[in-house]
């Protein structure tokens with residue numbers, strides 16, 4: 001890798017991947033130093049001025065015994081989060097493609113626990129997404145007691161939703177037709193609703209029959225995505241709790257299909273789906289000092305060092321030892 005001149009910042013190797021169109025910048029922070037400020041993540045996530053992605057996924061050395069890697073996830077708004085289902089599948093493919101492991105069963109530490117990834121044939125990966133959390137304080141969701149369906153007042157109307165955590169918080173509404181569901185209007189209002197103190201991913205679930213569902217998700221920190229793996233898991237849990245779905249469901253999202261299995265309370269949610277690796281890239285990052293404000297930014301200069309936003313001096317994200 002050609003070393004930039006001193007003070008010129010460093011080069012960062014990355015891979016662009018997606019799971020059913022939910023797309024990721026994936027970085028190996030084991031073999032190379034990793035240091036990105038939240039505002040730089042936002043710039044890089046921009047689909048016009050940056051690389052463009054829904055989430056940034058970072059591969060780090062494990063922080064726990066009997067775990068193979070640590071898995072950090074950042075939304076396109078720069079927020080670090082606890083879980084990403086589609087990202088977990090791509091993570092498994094990435095660490096094998098990059099020869100960081102040759103295992104087919106990979107244990108990964110996330111911000112909320114350990115998940116197990118099983119690599120199958122043809123880029124298919126099965127993820128044990130863990131046991132869903134339904135107790136309001138642990139989701140977190142403001143409610144005086146746990147229910148399968150809550151009523152929430154939003155924008156002068158009352159909506160019914162289920163609240164589920166897959167490590168990350170989800171609100172799930174059942175709708176007649178996902179194509180006409182008010183995703184753009186209700187999604188952001190519920191994402192930021194005060195009853196979700198950590199914000200939430202908002203799923204709009206259409207029941208086709210007991211083993212088939214359609215789903216759109218307005219994701220926390222990223223907006224509507226082509227697919228949401230943890231959202232599909234939360235949606236099947238919600239549908240099962242309401243008695244609308246069986247234990248194994250084909251979930252159709254905008255970007256394609258996932259198979260979700262849940263044997264009921266106390267058992268883990270299993271997710272199976274595809275992974276795609278699109279291209280490898282190399283990025284010149286600014287030096288440690290926030291780049292000087294440019295008096296006039298040349299149009300079309302998309303190098304991430306030419307931040308278009310006021311650089312707020314915030315702690316950079318670095319790979320933890």
Ligand SMILES: N[C@H](CCC[C@H](N)C(=O)O)C(=O)O
Nearest residue numbers: 084085086168220228229230
């Ligand atoms: N936006 C989510 C993280 C990504 C989840 C999604 N991409 C998935 O596949 O699970 C959150 O803030 O919890």
